Amino acid sequence: MIIKELETQTHTDPLRRAGYEAERQMAHYLKRAYGEDPNKFVLNNLRVERKGEVAQIDHLIVLRFGLLVVESKSVAGQISVNEQGEWTRWWNRQGRGMPSPVLQGRRQLELLCALLTDHTAELLERGLFGLKQRTFSAMQRDVLVAISDGGRITRRTEVPEVVKADQVPERIQHKVSELQGRLTAFAFSDAEMTRICAFLQNRHVPASEAQSATASVPASSKPTPPRGLTGVVSPPHCPPVAAPATQASQGHTCRQCQSNQLSVQYGKYGYYFKCGACSGNTPARPVCPTCQEPARLSKSGAEFTAACAAGHQWRYWTNV
Numbered sequence: 001m002i003i004k005e006l007e008t009q010t011h012t013d014p015l016r017r018a019g020y021e022a023e024r025q026m027a028h029y030l031k032r033a034y035g036e037d038p039n040k041f042v043l044n045n046l047r048v049e050r051k052g053e054v055a056q057i058d059h060l061i062v063l064r065f066g067l068l069v070v071e072s073k074s075v076a077g078q079i080s081v082n083e084q085g086e087w088t089r090w091w092n093r094q095g096r097g098m099p100s101p102v103l104q105g106r107r108q109l110e111l112l113c114a115l116l117t118d119h120t121a122e123l124l125e126r127g128l129f130g131l132k133q134r135t136f137s138a139m140q141r142d143v144l145v146a147i148s149d150g151g152r153i154t155r156r157t158e159v160p161e162v163v164k165a166d167q168v169p170e171r172i173q174h175k176v177s178e179l180q181g182r183l184t185a186f187a188f189s190d191a192e193m194t195r196i197c198a199f200l201q202n203r204h205v206p207a208s209e210a211q212s213a214t215a216s217v218p219a220s221s222k223p224t225p226p227r228g229l230t231g232v233v234s235p236p237h238c239p240p241v242a243a244p245a246t247q248a249s250q251g252h253t254c255r256q257c258q259s260n261q262l263s264v265q266y267g268k269y270g271y272y273f274k275c276g277a278c279s280g281n282t283p284a285r286p287v288c289p290t291c292q293e294p295a296r297l298s299k300s301g302a303e304f305t306a307a308c309a310a311g312h313q314w315r316y317w318t319n320v
Helices: 014-034 101-118 165-180 190-203 207-215
Strands: 002-004 041-050 053-063 066-073 078-081 087-091 094-098 140-147 152-155 162-164 262-267 270-275 281-283 295-300 303-308 313-318
Touching (some): 002 190, 014 066, 014 165, 041 101, 053 101, 053 165, 066 165, 101 140, 101 190, 152 162, 295 313
Parallel strands (some): 066 140, 140 162
Antiparallel strands (some): 053 066, 078 087, 087 094, 270 281, 303 313
């Protein structure tokens, strides 16, 4: 299933335009292969942030056994990889070194997994009859580099991650079949896959929005004091951050049955979502959309407001 379509982009720079065309080609192949597949979820052009770092992923496939990143590369001529794993792009018989897209994809996937790990309790269920929290540590993590159809690949050493764009679905199916034969393989439940996709879709920050937010910060703004200082430091005053009209319902579903018939209640361990469909409990752990730090909830009637240590606050939920 296609969870996030590729966003339309317009570029005047020829290289960036060619890169977008490679992504569009790959998105087409993935949609043809998995558009109606209930066990594979595709998110195109995903951009998420964590503690000031950004993971920009061309194509993410959420599989039953883990995550797979596809890096699309536009190649008009030839790509070669030598014995040391160094990449060279060739055009008109002239070679030019380039960063390894395999390592690039691994770095993006590593940051994405760190973000998911931060929210383990929200996204994964508890095993052993609810006694032990499942983690992402055993999850399968793979990277493929898709070379555009018109490009040529010269390998002096085996690079299994590099394939032509039209071969990616076949390579993914081979990986899935391989993992299905392992009895001890990690596997997501249907509910976990749904939660992960909803979480990532909600955390996506388009590059245009990020650039606008950066440009709007006054040059005279004082930096936030570093953490770990003794004494109490009052956060700078910030006006409430207006939340989108649908934020109160997006990304909040029961972790047991995926229902959105929820209400926020207070218990022994703080605020949590109570499901009206199955009576299950889901932790309410807001994260600031501005600085990515944990936030606290406060209640005023039926409305719940979240606020972080930096002074950002937003409407989190309204009980109906």
